[in-house]
Amino acid sequence: MHMDVQLAILCILTFVIHLIGTLAYAVRIAGVRTRRIAVSFALFNILVLVSRTSNSFQGPFLAKRIEENIHHGVAHGLLGDFRWLLFSATLATVFGAFLIPTFQRIFSRAVLHFQVNRSIPQLLMRGLFKGGLTQLKDIASLPAAANVTQMRVGHGISYWVILLNVAAVALWTIGVFASLYAGYLNPELRVTSSTLSSVVNGVATIMMFVFIDPHMSVMTDDVVEGKVSEPQFRKAIVWLVGSRIAGTLFAQALLVPAALFIAFIARSM
Numbered sequence: 001m002h003m004d005v006q007l008a009i010l011c012i013l014t015f016v017i018h019l020i021g022t023l024a025y026a027v028r029i030a031g032v033r034t035r036r037i038a039v040s041f042a043l044f045n046i047l048v049l050v051s052r053t054s055n056s057f058q059g060p061f062l063a064k065r066i067e068e069n070i071h072h073g074v075a076h077g078l079l080g081d082f083r084w085l086l087f088s089a090t091l092a093t094v095f096g097a098f099l100i101p102t103f104q105r106i107f108s109r110a111v112l113h114f115q116v117n118r119s120i121p122q123l124l125m126r127g128l129f130k131g132g133l134t135q136l137k138d139i140a141s142l143p144a145a146a147n148v149t150q151m152r153v154g155h156g157i158s159y160w161v162i163l164l165n166v167a168a169v170a171l172w173t174i175g176v177f178a179s180l181y182a183g184y185l186n187p188e189l190r191v192t193s194s195t196l197s198s199v200v201n202g203v204a205t206i207m208m209f210v211f212i213d214p215h216m217s218v219m220t221d222d223v224v225e226g227k228v229s230e231p232q233f234r235k236a237i238v239w240l241v242g243s244r245i246a247g248t249l250f251a252q253a254l255l256v257p258a259a260l261f262i263a264f265i266a267r268s269m
Contacts, residue, residue: 006065007081011088013058018089018173020051022096022244025237026104028216032223032233033104034111043110046120059176063194066184078184082177082255089173090248097241101141143238157215157236162243164211169247170254171204178258185263192266200258216240 003011027044031037062085069078114120179197183190219236222228 003084006061007084010058010061010065010081011084013054013061014085014088015092015095016054017051017058018092018248019096019099020047022093022241023047023099023103025241026100027107028220029100029104029234029237030107030111032220032230033108034115035224036111036115037220037224039111039115040107043107043114043120059180062176062180066180066190070184070187070190078181079256082181083252085177086173086248086252086255089251090245093241093245093248097245098143100237100241101143105141157219157239161212161215162239164207165240165243166247166250168204168207168212169244170250171200171207171258173248173251174255174258175201175204178255179262181255181259182262182266185259186266189263189266192269193262196262196265200262 024044027040028037031040034040065081066078176197178200179194180190182196183193186193216236219228219233223230223233
């Protein structure tokens with residue numbers, strides 16, 4: 001497997017999407033620390049816009065690559081491209097996990113600054129040009145070893161939620177990839193196959209919004225109210241981040257079966 005410029009761009013876009021998705025956990029920690037949960041998520045929406053922009057470019061770029069492979073009769077190599085993209089997702093999630101302590105400190109400062117000045121442009125100017133970047137060396141921090149070594153001692157989150165998170169992340173990771181690969185396997189039905197990505201992503205979204213996010217939202221409120229300790233909350237975050245990494249790895253095994261299933265559904269419709 002080799003990587004050309006087009007594939008490298010796709011890997012970067014995938015990296016950005018999954019990095020921002022992982023840093024969302026740091027936003028919960030920052031919200032708890034500052035007691036400004038709503039403001040924290042409102043500010044995080046700026047990064048969500050970056051993620052969605054990357055996502056909007058990723059699909060067309062990847063679709064064009066598949067179209068070119070079909071046009072030139074390339075029968076091999078595309079699966080390797082998807083393996084690279086999924087590897088980028090895992091790498092971004094691991095990198096994001098190490099960034100969480102630093103990012104939550106940066107984000108906590110941003111929330112408190114916004115609470116006083118209430119100006120997004122001013123916040124961005126301060127972060128980029130008024131000494132914000134020079135402060136990174138003072139607040140940069142690696143994850144505390146205790147958060148990992150104490151994972152065996154009660155994690156405050158059920159194994160059911162952890163397993164659901166693994167499955168949801170895996171499905172969300174391969175949603176577009178599996179549908180496009182299914183279209184590559186059955187070129188005559190590639191339009192139908194590509195539209196089925198919304199079904200795969202829909203299942204993942206339901207799992208996240210119905211089972212996982214409500215559980216974490218209640219736990220976040222419990223921390224703010226003092227019913228759950230911050231160390232216990234951080235351990236729950238560690239478990240969720242670990243399950244997110246596991247989900248991106250599971251996506252490697254799920255890609256081909258999911259693509260074959262989507263191709264079968266497309267033929268059966």
